[in-house]
Amino acid sequence: VNDGQRAAPVDEAELSTLLGGADRAGRTVRITGGNTLAGMGARPAVDLEILTTTIAGVVDFEPDDLTVAVLAGTRLSELATTLAERRQMLPFDAPLPKQATVGGTLAAGWRGPRRHVYGPPRDWVIGSHAVLADGTVARAGGMVVKNVAGYDLSRLYVGSFGTLSVLVRANLKTLPVPERTRAFFAALPDGSLERTIGQLRDLRVVPAAAFWFDGFSSFSWRAAALWSTAPAWSYARRSAEVAFPRPTYSTTVLRQRWKASSMLTYLLSDNVRSPIASSRCPARRSPLPKRPPNARAVSNCVTSGSST
Amino acid sequence: MADSAHDGLHRRLVEALGAGAVKTEPEDLAAYSFDAYTGGGTPVAVVLPASTREVSAVVKIARDCGQPIVARGAGTGLCGGAVPVAGGVVIGTSRMNGVLEVDVRNRRARVAPGLINLDLSRAVRSHGLFYAPDPASQKTSTIGGNIATNAGGPHCLSYGTTVNHVLGLEIVDADGEVTTTSVDDYGYDLTAVLTGSEGTLGIVTSAWVRLQRLPEAVGVWVAAFGDIEAASEAVSSIIAAGIVPTALEMMDRVIAGAVEAAFKAGYPTDAAAVLLIEQAGYADDIAACERAIAEIAKQHGAVSWRSARTQTERDALWAGRKGAAGATGRIAPNYYTQDVCVPRSKLPAALRVVEETAREYDLTIGNVFHAGDGNLHPLMMYDRRDLRQVAAVVEGGNAILQAAIDLGGTISGEHGVGYEKRDAMTRVYSTQDLATMGRVRDVFDPHRSLNPEKIFPAGTRCAEMVPPPQ
Numbered sequence: 001v002n003d004g005q006r007a008a009p010v011d012e013a014e015l016s017t018l019l020g021g022a023d024r025a026g027r028t029v030r031i032t033g034g035n036t037l038a039g040m041g042a043r044p045a046v047d048l049e050i051l052t053t054t055i056a057g058v059v060d061f062e063p064d065d066l067t068v069a070v071l072a073g074t075r076l077s078e079l080a081t082t083l084a085e086r087r088q089m090l091p092f093d094a095p096l097p098k099q100a101t102v103g104g105t106l107a108a109g110w111r112g113p114r115r116h117v118y119g120p121p122r123d124w125v126i127g128s129h130a131v132l133a134d135g136t137v138a139r140a141g142g143m144v145v146k147n148v149a150g151y152d153l154s155r156l157y158v159g160s161f162g163t164l165s166v167l168v169r170a171n172l173k174t175l176p177v178p179e180r181t182r183a184f185f186a187a188l189p190d191g192s193l194e195r196t197i198g199q200l201r202d203l204r205v206v207p208a209a210a211f212w213f214d215g216f217s218s219f220s221w222r223a224a225a226l227w228s229t230a231p232a233w234s235y236a237r238r239s240a241e242v243a244f245p246r247p248t249y250s251t252t253v254l255r256q257r258w259k260a261s262s263m264l265t266y267l268l269s270d271n272v273r274s275p276i277a278s279s280r281c282p283a284r285r286s287p288l289p290k291r292p293p294n295a296r297a298v299s300n301c302v303t304s305g306s307s308t
Numbered sequence: 309m310a311d312s313a314h315d316g317l318h319r320r321l322v323e324a325l326g327a328g329a330v331k332t333e334p335e336d337l338a339a340y341s342f343d344a345y346t347g348g349g350t351p352v353a354v355v356l357p358a359s360t361r362e363v364s365a366v367v368k369i370a371r372d373c374g375q376p377i378v379a380r381g382a383g384t385g386l387c388g389g390a391v392p393v394a395g396g397v398v399i400g401t402s403r404m405n406g407v408l409e410v411d412v413r414n415r416r417a418r419v420a421p422g423l424i425n426l427d428l429s430r431a432v433r434s435h436g437l438f439y440a441p442d443p444a445s446q447k448t449s450t451i452g453g454n455i456a457t458n459a460g461g462p463h464c465l466s467y468g469t470t471v472n473h474v475l476g477l478e479i480v481d482a483d484g485e486v487t488t489t490s491v492d493d494y495g496y497d498l499t500a501v502l503t504g505s506e507g508t509l510g511i512v513t514s515a516w517v518r519l520q521r522l523p524e525a526v527g528v529w530v531a532a533f534g535d536i537e538a539a540s541e542a543v544s545s546i547i548a549a550g551i552v553p554t555a556l557e558m559m560d561r562v563i564a565g566a567v568e569a570a571f572k573a574g575y576p577t578d579a580a581a582v583l584l585i586e587q588a589g590y591a592d593d594i595a596a597c598e599r600a601i602a603e604i605a606k607q608h609g610a611v612s613w614r615s616a617r618t619q620t621e622r623d624a625l626w627a628g629r630k631g632a633a634g635a636t637g638r639i640a641p642n643y644y645t646q647d648v649c650v651p652r653s654k655l656p657a658a659l660r661v662v663e664e665t666a667r668e669y670d671l672t673i674g675n676v677f678h679a680g681d682g683n684l685h686p687l688m689m690y691d692r693r694d695l696r697q698v699a700a701v702v703e704g705g706n707a708i709l710q711a712a713i714d715l716g717g718t719i720s721g722e723h724g725v726g727y728e729k730r731d732a733m734t735r736v737y738s739t740q741d742l743a744t745m746g747r748v749r750d751v752f753d754p755h756r757s758l759n760p761e762k763i764f765p766a767g768t769r770c771a772e773m774v775p776p777p778q
Contacts, residue, residue, distance in 0.1 A: 065682075139741045144650060149733065151504070151509075152471065175552075
């Protein structure tokens with residue numbers, strides 16, 4: 001596609017030529033990936049829209065090294081499928097993974113629900129190929145998991161919304177898939193947010209993600225089950241399913257203990273630090289510890305995923 | 309004795325900081341001329357500010373006097389990053405060494421740059437927390453220096469390097485202005501690019517860092533192997549099996565012998581290679597983890613497997629590991645550490661090169677390194693009075709560096725580029741790559757007054773590095 005307003009380069013060299021030409025002609029450019037997060041900011045009128053979806057593919061998957069190199073236009077679902085074949089994953093958790101691209105997800109600095117335990121996407125980036133506005137092709141980092149050679153430009157590009165460079169290729173660390181993942185949700189009364197966060201924080205296991213939904217009073221606990229398919233939650237759920245060839249994922253509805261006006265739902269990945277270890281301890285399946293309300297004030301940090 | 313040419317500078321620094329915080333006598337300057345790298349350079353003045361405001365004042369005075377600035381933590385860096393090779397003013401952070409705030413609820417702390425790494429973990433231990441990045445120098449190295457080099461350490465295998473643990477920074481920029489960054493802010497992730505920039509983009513005056521909850525259980529195991537290649541293949545197999553232990557370290561016979569002589573830490577001295585493996589997690593998981601790793605070790609011909617039973621035994625093993633470089637003093641008066649990182653599956657090949665290098669250059673090389681990350685640290689023993697040995701170390705170190713690059717690796721895994729490896733940057737990056745980094749430098753420090761002659765290859769100013777417009 002190249003009708004003057006839109007272009008779809010097929011590789012790094014073509015992208016470099018396009019950007020260099022636009023720069024010299026003083027034309028403004030917008031970079032578009034899967035177009036799933038375009039609502040995150042204003043969309044100013046531009047002279048040229050460049051699609052990255054034609055620069056796609058997993059170029060170098062090294063399962064034994066737990067690293068992967070992927071082109072920017074690769075869909076998140078395609079990357080997840082490739083990794084899942086070797087029981088590996090990346091915790092990006094962006095919406096619409098069949099449309100969303102790796103480049104777009106990184107450019108937007110999307111922070112999915114599981115960032116609570118896995119950190120933001122930039123923590124998984126170890127190298128990059130990028131094209132600057134003048135057409136310069138610049139690499140940074142490499143395919144090793146520890147690298148302090150020069151400035152960490154790859155991480156700088158994450159969250160820069162294509163204003164510093166166009167990402168062409170990202171080198172990423174991957175993770176072994178946790179042996180089991182489970183989601184829980186609980187209906188809770190008014191005024192229990194702080195106490196719940198405190199209890200969640202002090203749980204023996206660390207939840208991979210947690211959401212808080214306000215305004216739950218009109219739902220019965222049966223309706224609560226439907227929440228597991230609510231869009232926000234399903235990002236995490238879907239990536240958990242993608243990562244799991246077998247249906248080891250299950251949802252548990254807790255007994256309603258109070259008149260509910262809010263709901264908490266959270267996801268447990270067994271032992272992020274040691275994926276081979278299994279969960280047998282029944283205590284870990286009890287999501288809310290049975291102990292007196294915790295009066296200590298806590299901040300919202302644990303549920304920071306709730307707004308996404 | 310103060311050089312009269314710098315009287316104006318010295319007077320203004322004393323006015324701003326007081327005489328006690330400004331060092332200008334030759335013996336003081338000499339003490340700040342070196343770090344743990346071999347080369348040195350003499351500063352014009354050394355200042356020991358006590359606050360962000362004082363750091364800002366020093367930067368402004370130095371700028372007015374046309375003097376470059378070198379920030380310095382504990383001087384434990386191995387690549388000459390804190391050496392004032394272009395003279396100028398050294399800012400020592402040793403008086404800014406406090407834990408400024410501990411936010412237990414959110415598991416984070418704000419610290420001053422001169423705080424010693426281990427002191428942070430000690431300070432928050434009573435809250436059940438610790439600071440994860442643990443370079444072997446953690447008893448002396450500072451958080452500010454760790455941020456400058458994006459320091460690693462044995463536990464970075466599972467917890468990530470320093471950049472994964474810095475949540476926000478307060479910096480003094482090249483103009484002496486104070487700026488703060490936070491990973492939670494929208495906009496550019498300046499925290500990420502400042503971490504690992506080796507003091508060339510700004511001077512960190514305080515940092516918010518992430519704290520971790522202490523694990524409820526820890527297993528530490530020692531596996532011995534009949535040859536080093538089998539041990540490195542075991543490491544590759546552990547990672548390939550999808551097991552990422554908390555730490556996965558290797559040491560060879562040369563190092564294990566020196567460590568045992570110095571510390572009696574509990575390592576076998578008759579094995580060609582020893583793996584030190586740690587897994588932290590839930591108490592009921594540790595046994596299953598031990599079985600899985602021990603099984604892989606056995607498949608690769610491990611001749612023994614030992615589990616540290618008590619905290620004392622675990623501490624002794626770690627003290628031996630972290631004191632390994634010092635223990636080599638029993639082998640030779642000097643050592644040079646090469647710091648390269650290769651893809652983990654290339655570990656056996658990289659170790660073969662190290663062995664060949666030792667043979668070819670007739671050197672004693674000890675290996676003690678972060679095997680799980682593919683991060684090698686061949687320790688090349690020498691006597692600096694013997695010029696043949698010095699030449700052999702330089703050439704042998706270069707051969708290992710080149711081999712790592714050829715295996716798809718990098719020139720530094722965690723020690724930094726600094727002064728030592730700046731010319732090697734051209735071996736892994738193109739002119740355009742380096743020019744792009746130069747453009748970032750110019751945004752922060754257009755006059756290149758912050759830690760000059762570091763990271764970027766010698767003789768390159770930005771104007772020379774940026775390719776002409778096409």
